[in-house]
Amino acid sequence: MIRYIVKYVMVAVVGLSLVVVTAPAFSAQVSGKTSTQTAPVQSNTQTAPLPSNTQTAPLPSTTREYQQVDKPPVKTLDIPDWDLAGEMRNLEIERCGIGNQQLRILFKLALMNKGKLKGSKDIPLKITLLNVTNNTLIKQDNHFLKRQTIRNDMWELTEEYMGTIFRLGPTTALSINDVKLIVDIDPRNTFGEEQRHRGNNRCEAHW
Numbered sequence: 001m002i003r004y005i006v007k008y009v010m011v012a013v014v015g016l017s018l019v020v021v022t023a024p025a026f027s028a029q030v031s032g033k034t035s036t037q038t039a040p041v042q043s044n045t046q047t048a049p050l051p052s053n054t055q056t057a058p059l060p061s062t063t064r065e066y067q068q069v070d071k072p073p074v075k076t077l078d079i080p081d082w083d084l085a086g087e088m089r090n091l092e093i094e095r096c097g098i099g100n101q102q103l104r105i106l107f108k109l110a111l112m113n114k115g116k117l118k119g120s121k122d123i124p125l126k127i128t129l130l131n132v133t134n135n136t137l138i139k140q141d142n143h144f145l146k147r148q149t150i151r152n153d154m155w156e157l158t159e160e161y162m163g164t165i166f167r168l169g170p171t172t173a174l175s176i177n178d179v180k181l182i183v184d185i186d187p188r189n190t191f192g193e194e195q196r197h198r199g200n201n202r203c204e205a206h207w
Contacts, residue, residue, distance in 0.1 A: 079115060079116050080115045080116070080193065080194055080197055081115050081116055081117045081192075082113055082115045082117060082191040082192065082193050082197075083113060083114035083115040083193060083197040083200070084111065084112075084113055084114075084123075084150075084185050084186055084191060084193065084200070084201055085111070085112050085113075085114050085185075085200040085201070086109050086110065086111050086112075086183065086185045086200070086201065086202075086203050087109070087110045087155070087203060088107050088108075088109065088110075088181075088183060088203045088204075088205050089107065089108045089109065089110050089157060090106075090107060090108045090161070091105070091106070091107045091205055092105070092106045092107070092161075093105055093106075093176060093207075094106070096165065097165075097167070101167055101168070102165050102166065102167045102168075103165065103166060103167075103168060103176060104163055104164075104165045105129075105163050105164055105165075105181055106161045106162070106163035107161065107162060107163065107181075107183075107205070108157055108158050108160075108161055108162070109125075109145075109157070109158045109162065109183065109185075109203070110155040110156065110157050110158075111123070111148065111150055111155065111156050111157075111158070111185070112150070112151060112152065112154065112155045112156065113150050113151065113152045114152070114197070114200070115152060115197075116152065117152065118150055118151050118152045118153075119149075119150060120147045120148065120149050120150070121147070121148060121150055121191075122144065122145065122146050122147065122148070123144075123145040123148050123150075123185060123186055124142065124143070124144055124145075124186055124187065124188065124190065125142070125143040125144065125145065125162070125183060125184065125185060125186075125187075126140065126141075126142055126143075126183070126184040126187040127140065127141045127142075127143055127162065127163075127164050127181070127182070127183055128140045128181070128182040128183075128184070129164060129166055129172075129179055129180070129181060129182075130179070130180045130182060131172065131173045131178055131179065131180075132178055132179070132180050132206065133173070133178045138166055138172045138173060138179065139164060139166050139172075141164050143162050145158060162183075164181075176207050177207050179206075179207065180204060180205070180206045181204065181205040181206075182202065182203070182204050183202070183203040183204075184201060184202050185201040185202070185203070186201060187201075
C-alpha cells in the first residue's frame, strides 16, 4: 500500500515538474507569436498635391481711372465780335393830323450784342411800313441812334421813342390790321457782321 502511495506521489511530482517546465515554454511560444506580429507603421510622409499647370489670369477691369478716360477735345466757341439783335418794345398807335386821318406808330427798341464786344455806338435803322394784303410798300424812313449803349450780357432799351406817320386810305392801307411794321437794325452792315448772324437784326410787328 505504501508502495502504491509512493508511486502515486512520484507520478504527481513528475507531472508537476513537467507542467512547470512546459509552462514557460508555452508562455514563450505564445509571447513569441504575439511579438512577431508587427503593427502597421503609420507613415509620417504626406503626399503633396501635384503642381497645377493652369494659371488663373486676372479678369480685365471694367473701371478706369478718371485720368484715363478718353475725353473729346474741347471745341473753341466761334463767337463773333458783333451780332446785333433787337426787339420792339412799348409799341403805341395814336391818331393825329386834321380829322385824325393819320396814324402815328411809336415804339422803343431793346438792343443787345450777342457777340463779344460792347460799348456806345451809332446805329442806323430803317423803318418800313408794308401793306400785307397786296405786299406793297406804304412808307420807308431812315432813323439814326446816336451813341447808343450796347451790352453783351443784357438788353438795353433806347431812351427815345422812334416812329412813323402815315394816312389810311386806298393807296396805303384801309385798316391798321393790313399794316406790318418792319425795323432793320444797321441795314448796311456798318458793324461788319457775318451774314449768318444777321437774322436777328430785323424786328416786326403786325396787327
